[in-house]
Amino acid sequence: MADAPQSEPTAAAADDHPAPPTAGKRKKLFLILAIVVMVIGVLWAAWYFITQSGRVSTDNAYVGADSAQVTSLVSGAVTQVRVGGTQMVKKGDILVVIDGADARIDLATAEAALKQAQQKFGQTAAQAGSARAKVMSRGAEIAQARARLTDANATVARTRIDLDRRQRLVGSGAASAEELSNARAAYDSAVAARGLAQAGVTAAIATQNAAGEDAVASEALVRGTTVDTAPDVATARARLDKARLDYARTVIRAPVDGVVTNRQVQIGQRIAAGAPIMTIVPIANAYVDANFKESQLRHVKIGQPVELTSDFYGDDVVFHGRVTGFAGGTGAAFSLIPAQNATGNWVKVVQRLPVRVTLDPRELRAHPLRVGLTMDAVIDTRGK
Template sequence: MADGTATAAPAPLPQVGENDEAKEARLAKRRKLLRILAIAVVTIAALWGLWYFLTQAGRVSTDNAYVGADSATVTALVSGPVKEVRVSGTQTVRKGDILVILDDADQRIALADAEATLRQARQRYGQADATADAARSRVAARGAEIVQAQARLRDAEATVERTRAELARRESIAGTGAVSTEELTAARAALKQAQAARDLAAAGVTSAQATRGSAAGDLGAAEAVVRGTTIDTAPDVAAAQARVEKAKLDLARTVIRAPVNGIVTNKQVQVGQRIAAGAPIMVIVPIDAAYVDANYKESQFKKIRIGQPAELTSDYYGGDVVYHGKVVGIAGGTGAAFSLIPAQNATGNWVKVVQRLPVRIALDPKELKAHPLRVGLSMEATIDTRGR
């Protein structure tokens, strides 16, 4: 142009073949990426499915689980004032450790009285045994007296026979004048005297026999007390011995010891307090024997069986500490069924509520020892229903 301005060169025309090739390349690259992505998704899904099948399938879980233990309530078995308290709340104790000591003055007096009664019973038995021995001696003596009386009776009978014979002999010759009237009278008198002596001897035998019978009765009464027994098995002695043992037991029970290993809780006793027999004074929780009651929904019980393994975690230690346990029992009813006021479902506005049933899981003692739990802590429980 005349004014010297440069004229713009015309734009090049688009090459249709070249653009189609670039578009096809981009589409091919996109399809390749999509295929890779699809393969990756399928692979991840397959791996996740395999992992779930191998590790998670057949596992039922709940976070409605709590630690429990069969706590031991410590009670006083005898009454008395508290002399000493050797433990405090939250203290760990071992089985047999002394917890509380009661004043034992009354029990010591009772023991002394029972021991005195026992000695008295032994003394009475000794007296009864001696009485039986004396009665046996009296029976033997009465037997000897009977023998003596029978001997005297035989002697008196012999005398009667002799005097009777002498009287008969004199009477036979009285007509000849060889025997005087005085001799005949004397012979007759001698016979009567001999007969009287015989009757007296017979009465002596009867008296001796009666005396022996009385002595035998006394012996029977005396032997009835000691027959078939010794000084240790006699009823009175045995009863007195039992009272002594009871007094010793009451004295020993003034020292109250821990019945199990555990932690002292709910302590309700102070020095100087007078407690009655049977009154609870504290509770010992055996944390070494803790278990878990996991409340599963009724829809989860299709495959839950006793003996299956379980894994549990607690907020107390966090998810890094995993407890291993085993299903040891399934409750006989839901919590609602045994509540103080059971649910009344026979109403017009009834709404179904999924019920839960407690499952008891025993924990590994070694894991409990390494990481002790406390009663009432919440847990998360998972049961592997494929396990046996």
């Protein structure tokens, strides 16, 4: 009877501590776990092959833009500065106004010089016409001189005949010595008058030749030209155009759309021609230079799509672009002190080559970037 109660605690202890699982159940659990791991691995491999295979990325990328350096093309004192740093401007907006008093004086002087050149051309053309008229008048004078010479020759011939007749009559006593003397004097006078007439013809011809040379010289100044094409007039007009251009340049306008930065000009400051006064960054035309390792560029081609993100907007804003070019050399090749690898103490360092990425203009208008911002760039080398 004393041994019967001891059997009850043994049965209760058996209920509190169940028997461990069998080896078959443990093996089944490990098999299920292995299958799950394999499925996850296959799914990850498929996802990577579909979405990530052929993609190269870098976080060494920076926003750039072909900034416009605004310089003054004329010297003078600044009277107005109409923009400030960080201000958006449109192409053609007035940025700076320079005192134009000197430019206005130069413009008025150039206008007067043009009118003077035109007037001088008119005088030269008139002189050419006058010279031609003089040549024609000298021809009439030559005709008159030759007529006088003809008359003088006739007079010489008449007085010669009269002198010969008197000489014959003196021998017969029909004419007196006084008549002979008068006839000889008339003949000598006629001969002298003929000499003067001949000299008059020669002088008239010489005068006509001189007038002809003057006419040729005057016509040479205007031959083949008009008041618009004459050299002096053209030179004066060019000076007037330059004066107008200099006057127009006293108002400095924005060459492109963009943001004003690095403004270096103040009202009252006297600036010299060629001095930089500010920079305009055309953020609407920003691009990205992504520095990829040379080992990443094996399959990168121009035209391939690029996805980019910036810390400026976060991962929620994704920019899309295209590869448009490769730099002509690595960053180290164009550094201030290029690496010298010919010393023998050479250790290979993977180089980076800048890749130019052009961004979508619509995305840039929606989310403007600034020059110098860092970007994360991913190129899909399978895309075209």
